[in-house]
Amino acid sequence: MYKRRMLGFSLIRGLAAILLALAVAAVFIFLATDEPFHALQQLLIGPVVSFGEDGASFNVQSFYQILAAMIPTIFTALGVCVMFSANQFNLGGEGGAMAGGFVAALVAIYLPMAAGLHPVVSVLIGAVAAGLITLIPGVLKVSVGASEMVSSLMLNYVVMYVVLHFLNYEFADRSKGATQTHAFLPTAKIAQMVRGGSRLTYGFIAAIAVALLIGIFMYRTRWGYQIRMIGINQNFATYSGMKVTSVILLSQFMGGLLAGTGGAIEVLGRYNTFLWKELPGFGWTGITIAILARNNPVAVPFAAFFIAYLNKGCLLMNTNSDIPSEMISIIQASIFLFFAAEQFLAGLRQRIVVKNARDELAQAQAAAAASEEG
Amino acid sequence: METLKTAVETRDDLLAVEMKNISKVYPNGIAANRNVDFSVRFGEIHALIGENGAGKSSLMKILFGLEQPTEGEIFINGEAVKLASPSQAIAHGIGMVHQHFMLVPTLTVAENMVLGMPPKKGIIIDYKKAVDMTAEIAKRYGFNVDPEARVMDIPVGMKQKVEILKALLRGAKILILDEPTAVLTSKETVELFRQLRLLRDEGFTIVFISHRLNEIKELTDRMTIMRGGRSMGVYETKGITEQQISQRMVGRDVILTVEKDKSQPGDVILEVRDLSYINEWDKRMLDRVSFNLRAGEILGIAGVEGNGQRELVDILFNLREPEGGAVYVNGHEITGLTQRRIRDLGVSLIPEDRMVFGIAGDAGIADNIIADRFDKKAYNRGPIFNMKSIHEETDRLIREYRIVSRDRNQKVGMLSGGNIQKVVVAREFSSDPILIIADQPTRGIDVGATEFIRARLVELSRAGAAVLLVSADLNEVMEMSDRLIIFYGGHIAASFDDTTTLTDELMGEYMLGLRTQASEPKEEKTHV
Incomplete structure (x- = not known):
């Protein structure tokens, strides 16, 4: 009874948030264009439906592109889930993704290996580099109490400029007009899953698998358990005898490891050479996704799909109508607002809790009466 | 427990506050108030007493609009009201002095007094007027405060006076004081009581939250005793002894005996x-x-x-x-x-x-x-x-x-x-x-x-x-x-x-x- 009520409530709440966010978007769309219905069509169904002369049809390539766009953000979001679950607001995933991509690229260029092994090793080395980076705010937090949020935020830019330095002065391919590294060795490329230009690589399978693995890690192992308990109540964790400091550090390392994996797979799957000259943005998107997924790793792919779909829709709207792409920021911001606000629909929640408390009391009394009779 | 006549409301009683059948269940399921009736007559000092966790604070937070009751009705001066926020409570003439003072320590007394409602000269805050207003209201009610002193420099007793004056300045006719004597010296307590009596004689209604029996006996006219989220009755202060209050408040009438064998101490x-x-x-x-x-x-x-x-x-x-x-x-x-x-x-x-x-x-x-x-x-x-x-x-x-x-x-x-x-x-x-x-x-x-x-x-x-x-x-x-x-x-x-x-x-x-x-x-x- 209770579960059904709460599940129903969660669904209504999620749906209401999306509808409200879209309503807000619709208002802006109606204000911004003369053909709002065309624009809305592009936003809502454009990503998977193409309108040809012989009517609407399912656009497979476009669908693959959405899935491909999910790959790096699933990883960064999983990283955020792990770090935030320990109640550490480490925002270093952004720098982690960039560093992971860069280090993996270097391995892909300079360390020849067998075809099957090369991408795996490249990604792993990139991931470890990223893990060490997100570990820094964690160490500062547990050793001197520095706010991990502030230090990780600043660290992102440090990472970016360090990467740019090496890209510009050490590893740039001087024969090219643009700033980029030499090409990856062919052995290091991550293979495409489907034909066409969608860039949907086997990294997608890895992302889904890792989401499940992290789900198991968080809810079915003693380490994930400790991370969650520390996140809920650190005093409780200490009193129970958990190794709070080590577990916090582990969680921050893992967060970076995952973000770095995302960056590395993206770089090796999508490009032939490393050419990022600014932070890729996957870390920020990962935070949005993790919040939408309420830090539940298994829900991350769904939230990532939602965001990727929305991004694609906005892109189409931007191309095919006269609305600027900034619209996506408005939509994302409103969804963020509606989901993150704890007090959203708090009145309804309160009524449910009261009702449940009453039911429980009645049940307990009935049970007590029954046991007295028996 | 000996039987004791509870104070009965008659039709002639004018009620400044009447809270009927108030229940409060917090989101975590804890019931802080259960079907509590609470009423205060015009111009009385009414004690609300009970142990920690008896539900006094939660009841008063509801009256001051800080919390919403899960159930129940509130009447102020006989009129049904909804108090969704402290500003609405203030608009109905309710003022609350919290146990922990809500004052800005770096500002002066006068500045604190007019916080959120400053007198203005054009767009500039008229500080002189704030000082005059403070001095005037302090004089009117016989409170001795220095309007230009910084709050951080004045003693606790005076801070409390500032809090009371703040409520009065905002038009409060009903004052809720949450354990006001907990922070005071005995001399300051005497002074506070003198002023509270003066306010009562001027027609103000005062709710006095405490668990010090001697103070309640000394100051108040009537009392509501709470225990475990429920009201244990309303009594005339004159008609009840400290022992009787204590019995209703602490409830030692449930005697717990623990059966145990004699211990066999080891190492x-x-x-x-x-x-x-x-x-x-x-x-x-x-x-x-x-x-x-x-x-x-x-x-x-x-x-x-x-x-x-x-x-x-x-x-x-x-x-x-x-x-x-x-x-x-x-x-x-x-x-x-x-x-x-x-x-x-x-x-x-x-x-x-x-x-x-x-x-x-x-x-x-x-x-x-x-x-x-x-x-x-x-x-x-x-x-x-x-x-x-x-x-x-x-x-x-x-x-x-x-x-x-x-x-x-x-x-x-x-x-x-x-x-x-x-x-x-x-x-x-x-x-x-x-x-x-x-x-x-x-x-x-x-x-x-x-x-x-x-x-x-x-x-x-x-x-x-x-x-x-x-x-x-x-x-x-x-x-x-x-x-x-x-x-x-x-x-x-x-x-x-x-x-x-x-x-x-x-x-x-x-x-x-x-x-x-x-x-x-x-x-x-x-x-x-």
């Missing part, structure tokens, strides 16, 4: 030697405290709260570092060991603050039960949790400890206080402890859970565990303990090897520092 399990602790305000909270505890016995530590008991327990579990001294369990020194090591030596702790230390409220019962044993072999298969054995263990303990819950994954924070404590106890008792430190094990929980936990503690001690029982509940500590220590001012004020002959009066005198064993010529302990 010394816990040895505390010369433990000292100085807190962050340089107050010596523990002064060379030493005692022993043997297997199979219950040692009670009694005392008014704040006399070093909390510091002692924290040090025993390494949640604080002592300034000097040492603690041994089974001969091993445990001072400075990690909680993991202390637990591995067989020590369990029921912490005083169960919500802060005892549980992870947002986690399920199973997650809370395994907190001290999740890394044991029985609950793991390689790197993965053995969910079957975790579930079996949780279900077993839920049954054994009669934890009323929906299922093993229900969030512990959503359980009732008694069931939360049963989760803590189920975990701490089921790890085969040789030493159980029980700090206020039954505070604020229902009678059923209380009896259950007490019976369990006795059972475990008779089976050979050493139990250190720290409790502010006189009934509990006297009934349960085989031996008893009374803490006062960080010292052991008294120690008794036989608790059967102890009386409440004697306990009280030791607990309030009126007597100490050390200052007595006769050593009571020599007969051991």
Whole structure:
């Protein structure tokens, strides 16, 4: 009874948030264009439906592109889930993704290996580099109490400029007009899953698998358990005898490891050479996704799909109508607002809790009466 | 309990405040008020009394618009009102003076007075006018305050006057004072009472929250007594004695007796030697405290709260570092060991603050039960949790400890206080402890859970565990303990090897520092 009520409530709440966010978007769309219905069509169904002369049809390539766009953000979001679950607001995933991509690229260029092994090793080395980076705010937090949020935020830019330095002065391919590294060795490329230009690589399978693995890690192992308990109540964790400091550090390392994996797979799957000259943005998107997924790793792919779909829709709207792409920021911001606000629909929640408390009391009394009779 | 006529409202009574059938259930399921009727006549000083947690504050927060009642109606001057926020309450002439002052210390008295409603000259705040307004209203009600003094520089008593004046300036006709004397010296209290009487005579209505019986007798006209979220009745102050108030407030009419066999003390399990602790305000909270505890016995530590008991327990579990001294369990020194090591030596702790230390409220019962044993072999298969054995263990303990819950994954924070404590106890008792430190094990929980936990503690001690029982509940500590220590001012004020002959009066005198064993010529302990 209770579960059904709460599940129903969660669904209504999620749906209401999306509808409200879209309503807000619709208002802006109606204000911004003369053909709002065309624009809305592009936003809502454009990503998977193409309108040809012989009517609407399912656009497979476009669908693959959405899935491909999910790959790096699933990883960064999983990283955020792990770090935030320990109640550490480490925002270093952004720098982690960039560093992971860069280090993996270097391995892909300079360390020849067998075809099957090369991408795996490249990604792993990139991931470890990223893990060490997100570990820094964690160490500062547990050793001197520095706010991990502030230090990780600043660290992102440090990472970016360090990467740019090496890209510009050490590893740039001087024969090219643009700033980029030499090409990856062919052995290091991550293979495409489907034909066409969608860039949907086997990294997608890895992302889904890792989401499940992290789900198991968080809810079915003693380490994930400790991370969650520390996140809920650190005093409780200490009193129970958990190794709070080590577990916090582990969680921050893992967060970076995952973000770095995302960056590395993206770089090796999508490009032939490393050419990022600014932070890729996957870390920020990962935070949005993790919040939408309420830090539940298994829900991350769904939230990532939602965001990727929305991004694609906005892109189409931007191309095919006269609305600027900034619209996506408005939509994302409103969804963020509606989901993150704890007090959203708090009145309804309160009524449910009261009702449940009453039911429980009645049940307990009935049970007590029954046991007295028996 | 002797029967006592309650004050009856007649039709002629003009009611300034009438709260009907108020219930308040918090989101965590705790019911702070249950069908409370509360009414205040015009121009009276009405006491609202009860122990901590009786529901006084929650009722007054509802009246001041800080919280919304789950059920019930509120009438101000006979008119039904909805008070969704303090500003609405203020608009209805209600003012509240909180126990912790809501003043900006760096601003002057006058600036604080007009905060949020400053008089203006064009767009500039008219400070001169604020000073004049303050001086005028202070003079009108005979309050002696300096409008231009900074709040940080004035004494506590004057801060309180500023708070009262602030409410008056905002048009309050009904004043709620939340334990106003708790922070005052006795001289300031006399002054406050004089002014409150003057305000009453001017036609103001005052609600006075307190648990000091003598003040209530001295100041108030009527009172509403609360206990356990319910109203225990409304009484004329003249018609009720302090003993009668105390009986309704504390409710010793439920007498709990604990049946237990005589203890068979074994080896010394816990040895505390010369433990000292100085807190962050340089107050010596523990002064060379030493005692022993043997297997199979219950040692009670009694005392008014704040006399070093909390510091002692924290040090025993390494949640604080002592300034000097040492603690041994089974001969091993445990001072400075990690909680993991202390637990591995067989020590369990029921912490005083169960919500802060005892549980992870947002986690399920199973997650809370395994907190001290999740890394044991029985609950793991390689790197993965053995969910079957975790579930079996949780279900077993839920049954054994009669934890009323929906299922093993229900969030512990959503359980009732008694069931939360049963989760803590189920975990701490089921790890085969040789030493159980029980700090206020039954505070604020229902009678059923209380009896259950007490019976369990006795059972475990008779089976050979050493139990250190720290409790502010006189009934509990006297009934349960085989031996008893009374803490006062960080010292052991008294120690008794036989608790059967102890009386409440004697306990009280030791607990309030009126007597100490050390200052007595006769050593009571020599007969051991």
